[in-house]
Amino acid sequence: MVSIDVRNAYVDFPIFDAKTRSLKKKVIGKVGGKIGTGSRVPVIEALRDVTVSLKEGDRVGLVGHNGAGKSTLLRLLSGIYEPTRGSARVVGKVAPVFDLGVGMDPEISGLENIMIRGLFLGMTRKEMEKRVDDITEFTELGDFLQMPLRTYSTGMRVRLALGIVTSIDPEILILDEGIGAVDAAFMAKARDRLKDLVRRSGLLVFANHSDEFLMEFCDSAIWMDSGNVKQQGSLREVLTAYKGRDPFEHLSAETLARIGAAPAMSGNGGD
Ligand SMILES: Nc1ncnc2c1ncn2[C@@H]1O[C@H](COP(=O)(O)OP(=O)(O)OP(=O)(O)O)[C@@H](O)[C@H]1O
Numbered sequence: 584m585v586s587i588d589v590r591n592a593y594v595d596f597p598i599f600d601a602k603t604r605s606l607k608k609k610v611i612g613k614v615g616g617k618i619g620t621g622s623r624v625p626v627i628e629a630l631r632d633v634t635v636s637l638k639e640g641d642r643v644g645l646v647g648h649n650g651a652g653k654s655t656l657l658r659l660l661s662g663i664y665e666p667t668r669g670s671a672r673v674v675g676k677v678a679p680v681f682d683l684g685v686g687m688d689p690e691i692s693g694l695e696n697i698m699i700r701g702l703f704l705g706m707t708r709k710e711m712e713k714r715v716d717d718i719t720e721f722t723e724l725g726d727f728l729q730m731p732l733r734t735y736s737t738g739m740r741v742r743l744a745l746g747i748v749t750s751i752d753p754e755i756l757i758l759d760e761g762i763g764a765v766d767a768a769f770m771a772k773a774r775d776r777l778k779d780l781v782r783r784s785g786l787l788v789f790a791n792h793s794d795e796f797l798m799e800f801c802d803s804a805i806w807m808d809s810g811n812v813k814q815q816g817s818l819r820e821v822l823t824a825y826k827g828r829d830p831f832e833h834l835s836a837e838t839l840a841r842i843g844a845a846p847a848m849s850g851n852g853g854d
Pocket of ligand 1: 615616650
């Protein structure tokens, strides 16, 4: 069984080349984590006293303003960062997808990249060999898969990366923003694959600014604010508090059915 247990965790980034003089003026910005100036070196407190407990089957959306600590938390949940204080225990194999292009080598072919990226995401060579045809078909890249990746356009790279990412069988799937940043037409094609991927994953944590994505893939949520967990609960509860309105309220019956959500709670549209 997969699980993630983070207890009273802090992640600090000491900044050795900051202009400390101007920091002392204490201009408080709206975005970003807290900057501690108590010690000789300023420290960005990206996560502060975070406690999160996740188990098999959880589908968690991560929301919060720019710099609230979402990516840092995802890296902690992936075991990429160790907490400065507190603890983080991850049981299960993590497939971290922070940037679709990360781990791709421009000098090798698309086909070779399929293999390398698959291995990086926790698959074996044999497992990836079985998936090559399926990925080839999905990307529609044809003979370009024999060409070095540097010859691809941005959209072609995204097709390849998305084809690979959606082919894996992750125990713990950690998705950052990037995955939503593909053009609408291709996204429509990728949507079913993404849904399948999420269905196959033991546990999903997904940071995204789009309600639509969150509603489609997640059922619970964590709201990060200045490095703290401000709220944890059902997706609807948390999004309603974060946005100041119920994002499910004005969805059509068709969309609600597609994302498998209950009809809006307010008004007389009960059931
Ligand atoms: N490698 C780093 N070195 C120093 N500071 C960092 C580093 N990574 C993140 N931070 C700081 O930690 C805080 C949280 O950043 P993080 O990237 O986790 O936010 P986020 O919620 O993912 O933001 P966004 O929505 O803009 O992507 C910010 O104040 C940022 O400046």
